[in-house]
Amino acid sequence: MQSICLLFAGQRGLDDVQFRQSVLRIPEVSRRLKQAQEILDQAIDSNIYVDLISYINSPDSDFDNISNLKSLVASCVQVGLFDRFIKYRSRPEFLIGRNNGLSALKVCAQMQTFEEFVVTSPFCQENTLMGRFANQKNSKLFGTELEEYGVLQWNHDGYYEVIESKQKNAPGILEDLSKKHLLTQCIHVGPTYDFWLDEFEKKSMMTLASMSSIDLDPILNSFWKSA
Numbered sequence: 001m002q003s004i005c006l007l008f009a010g011q012r013g014l015d016d017v018q019f020r021q022s023v024l025r026i027p028e029v030s031r032r033l034k035q036a037q038e039i040l041d042q043a044i045d046s047n048i049y050v051d052l053i054s055y056i057n058s059p060d061s062d063f064d065n066i067s068n069l070k071s072l073v074a075s076c077v078q079v080g081l082f083d084r085f086i087k088y089r090s091r092p093e094f095l096i097g098r099n100n101g102l103s104a105l106k107v108c109a110q111m112q113t114f115e116e117f118v119v120t121s122p123f124c125q126e127n128t129l130m131g132r133f134a135n136q137k138n139s140k141l142f143g144t145e146l147e148e149y150g151v152l153q154w155n156h157d158g159y160y161e162v163i164e165s166k167q168k169n170a171p172g173i174l175e176d177l178s179k180k181h182l183l184t185q186c187i188h189v190g191p192t193y194d195f196w197l198d199e200f201e202k203k204s205m206m207t208l209a210s211m212s213s214i215d216l217d218p219i220l221n222s223f224w225k226s227a
Contacts, residue, residue, distance in 0.1 A: 008097030029080030068123035078104035099150030
């Protein structure tokens with residue numbers, strides 16, 4: 001068990017088309033996107049079709065235009081990057097991610113299957129008959145939410161459990177973990193390092209080592225920097 005924390009940072013990291021095209025070259029990410037495509041093909045209405053790979057390769061303006069699909073794709077990418085991370089390393093002690101809205105956190109903590117994650121996503125729900133009916137009854141179902149973060153810890157029984165925290169933002173949770181558990185390392189799942197580095201600087205948290213899971217992977221790092 002590694003005494004480190006993995007941070008899943010919502011939709012961030014795929015705003016640049018070069019980043020999106022680069023993650024498609026990662027086998028574990030491509031595998032998850034293909035799996036998500038198969039689930040969507042079965043779940044959404046037959047008169048609606050979406051090609052996830054084409055969507056990822058689309059210009060920034062088109063990519064940003066469908067926020068629920070953007071959120072789903074970003075989370076699928078994070079699940080794939082997590083798959084690759086634990087392929088070569090033991091599971092990290094802590095996971096931090098959104099506990100509201102769509103999040104890769106529960107899938108990676110084995111609290112939710114990948115299929116459940118996809119079919120209950122806002123994008124999938126709003127493109128099924130039952131989902132549209134629910135949306136009419138509850139207009140808040142697919143509304144914009146402020147990001148709230150939570151933290152999970154690996155326990156002695158071999159699974160992740162929720163740790164109660166008064167903090168609802170990622171820097172605040174990390175600061176608490178640093179004090180209570182002597183946490184010194186945070187690894188970002190996806191290309192979000194620059195964003196979070198700025199956030200850590202604002203909170204004066206520069207003693208916490210911060211790096212990307214991509215940068216830690218020698219194979220990914222070699223082509224990512226040249227992308």
